[in-house]
Amino acid sequence: MKKLNTYENLKKLIGSHYMQGKTAHFFNQKVGWVSSGAPVELLRPFDVITLYPENHASICGAAKQGSEFCEVAEAEGFSRDLCSYFRCDRGSTLLGTSPIGGLPRPDFLFGCNNICGTILKWYEIASRHYDVPFLFVDTPFVHTAITDHAVEYVTAQLQQAVESLESLTGREFDEQKFVRTLELSKKCVELWTRTLEFGAYKPSPLTCFDAFTQMAAIVSLRGTQEAVTHYMTLNQELESRVQKGIAAVENENIRLLWDNIPVWYAMRGLSELFEKYHACLVADTYTNAWASAALDTGNPMESLARNYLEIYLNISMDLMLERIVALIHRFDVDGMVMHSNRSCKPYSLGQYDLARCIKEETGIPVVIIEADMVDSRVYAEEQMRTRIEAFLESLGE
Amino acid sequence: MKAALSTLDLQNYLGQKKKIMKIFAHFCSFTPEEILHAAGILPVRIFGSHVIEKASAHLQSYCCSYAKRVLEEGLTRPLDGSVFVHSCDTMQRLSDIWGYSVKEEFHETLVLPVVIGAGIEYLTKELDRFRKRVEVFSGEISDNTLKESISIYNENRKLLQKLYERRKKGHISAVVVDKVMKATMTMLKQEHTALLEEFLEEVDPREYSHPRLILLGSVTVDPYVLEIIEEYGQISYDDLCTGSRYLPLVEELSLRGIAQRYQSMWCPCRAVSVPRGPHILDKIKEYEADGVVLLLHKFCEPHLFEAVSIKNTLRENGYPCLQLELEDQPSPEQIRTRVQAFCEMLEG
């Protein structure tokens, strides 16, 4: 797989993001830990430093240190059956270290249950541990359609969060800055959507393994100019790849859709395996979760509420199925790989039925592989390899 | 009900009821049973099949056994409808999976807020949405009927509180309490109330013996686990969904009142501003308990998360605690060995 030049760019960007975190307290800046699905746009006008424990856990996972941190949390009494992002974060907190030297102490936490109930428990525990406030936004699950009372409820909480942030930072909420953040966020989401759309080219200039790496900025730096600039550069590189006919996977022969969070510690092995069969994972449901925002700067709070209510893990299987089928058609894939991820119940439970529905609706085959995103102790490499090979061989025929 | 209790066959009871009324399945203490009752529907809490076969085609191995068992029940013995509430991530997905595979006339999910206090307005409106959905199925539910149903539930819960008071004064076995609780979650409330009144007149609490235990957890699916525990110790209080958490009354006879009742029910699936540990300490003192048994389902995230701080609080205060994690097919022998060792240790 050809590495994107923009990778170096991203490394610098994320490096300085974490560096900012480390020096924040020295410069009297407040540090907030934020969940990946939380409306971070609300925080930016307060000039706080935002860090993402989930992203941090994925870094630990990719550095193959995830299981080690998980074990520390388990020794404290946390069950091995809890989300490995949480266990990894907890372990890193207790040890005070990680591949990037541990996350700096938060001054507050900002989380939203639109990705899972785990966030609530995780942040409650962190908030007690650090004795800092936890600003929580409760986003009722969307089974059929967003209800008016859910929008009202979330909007009111966003307003409440603004007040809490004002007293936390001693600053007033700057509406103009907020609107500018929303614009940047919108721009960032559009550019990210464009990035992912490149996967529709045949051959595709990127694979979902690129997207998994590149998503760090849309998750952690949404609403900033740096993220916008980064994705512009990335898209230029992808554009030039398309012009020159450079494929991410040579002789692309099989096009696939990936479902769920990556297996962070096995990224390289997996990408090589797919490449061997000239199979390119041209799209995935995970990174696309950040590609749907339709922010309306005219009605900022309500539109923020609606956006964050509808994110991928906060919608029913019917609604997920609609989005998956749309991806299958848009990216013209030949098959789908579902990572049944022990850690993440909201993402994984339901996959068996979804797989059946997908086969019925689109006729494409689906393979389900069981693993965990960070905890490599449950990874059965050989079994995984055999399963994927059998699937790719049947597709190649 | 003493006699009635020992002879009461809930499956048979439901079989009879099925002939004359609609029966809906539900799975959580936060289900607004009162609304269903007012609609002339019998809400029945499902505890699930003992053998898991068909459900394995829908749920991964790492899903809690409660979800698997209830789905198995739905796949093998469907009722007329089902009501899910947003309790945990697992239940949230199970609602959809169920909707895809169980044949029924009605299926709805009440999307609870996670912060009941701040979400009271939202919850009241959500209850109203739910009521309207039920009305499409059953016909109008008048305010008066709703009030009557709430009163009927309150009356029953007052008696359940009495049962707990009696249990506090003297020992009534947890197996019996569990039977009463499961019966109230299955039967038409007024019928259960009549039996419970009789039972309370007849019941004769025994002297407490030792060691005295407090039982914590979610739902007791297998009564035999309680039987095993009570061979070695006495459960004098519980903090269970199928136990004391069911007891609070609705103060204001309205949808808002139903919402407010939920505010007084502790649940690890909700935002907990106060950890449960201190409350358990109070109960230990109040009930002069010697130790605590945590009865959890393997893979049950909300309870597994909370268990750690509870265990820490107990340890810091010098109270022994035994954690039992139930798998798909719990092994009675293993449970027995652990309970026996724990109780022997308590007897010291």
Ligand code: SF4
């Ligand atoms: S992996 Fe799943 S359970 Fe864990 S924090 Fe993310 S969304 Fe929540």
Ligand code: SF4
């Ligand atoms: S609360 Fe626990 S036992 Fe109950 S359904 Fe959820 S995960 Fe399963």
